[in-house]
Amino acid sequence: MAAIRTQRPAWLAGAGLGLAALTWGLVGAPRAAAQDPGAPPVPAPPGAVVLFDGKNLNNWVKRADNQPAGWKVENGSMVGGGGDIVTRDKFQDFMLHVEFMTPDMPNAKGQGKGNSGVYMQGRYEIQVLDSYGKAQPGKGDCGAVYNQSAALVNACKPPLRWQTYDIIYRAPRFTDGKLTAKPHVTVFQNGILIQNNTEIEGVTVSGVSGEDPSTPGPILLQDHGNPVRYRNIWLIELPKQGSDKYE
Ligand code: MG
Secondary structure, X not given: OOOOOOOOOHHHOOOOOHHHHHHHHHHOHHHHHXXXXXXXXXXXXXXXXXXXXXXXXXXXXXXXXOOEOOOEEEOOEEEOOOOOEEEOOOEOOEEEEEEEEOOOOOOXXXXXXXXXXXXXXXXXXXXXXXXXXXXXXXXXXXXXXXXXXXXXXXXXXXXXOOEEEEEEEEOOEEEOOEEEEOOEEEEXXXXXXXXXXXXXXXXXXXXXXXXXXXXXXXXXEXXXXXXXXXXXXXXXXXXXXXXXXXX
16 A cells, blocks of 8 residues: 655645745744754763764874864864864774854855865765755755765754764775775764765765775864864764674
């Protein structure tokens, strides 16, 4: 039996985010934004690898020279500036929780508006950008696997609001040095699914390249020259596979 779907008026058919746009049209985006406090903080659960708890950048170094990370820490968050930073530890499969806030840059446009990024294994970027209100996010917008795969829907909050990424990442697989499965990523932004087991084609622009892709890599946060903030960054490492036993 076919699933019963909520009927939408014919004039909304085909309008991807038609209902949301209609709601916005009625209440007005600025008013909606003012009522939205942003995502509540999600501290690390027991057993997680805490990468940033708001106190210091001891778990991070500069990408360029492995020296202590230079981003400013204030009010429990870190602020982009002074170059990309990477975790000291390296990972393969994981679930990563990241909270971020884009700055208010009303006169900036496109890639210059609240740009940063979260890279898995230092190689593959999930874009961070102020793409708030854009009806159809593109391959350079927030939530994209940068320049490869756009977010399925626009789940962005306005600038100056805390947002969350929950990133489930499966590293590429190799057998005898030969690639047998490309990396895959599932991403929830503010609890909304925006990447659904997306296959990643290869290293994204500005990712760490030239290293053996079968080796673990760091989490990398991009400094794109905009004061994007981060807080509550933690990760749960995942085994590469479960048991093959059946009892
Ligand atoms: Mg970026």
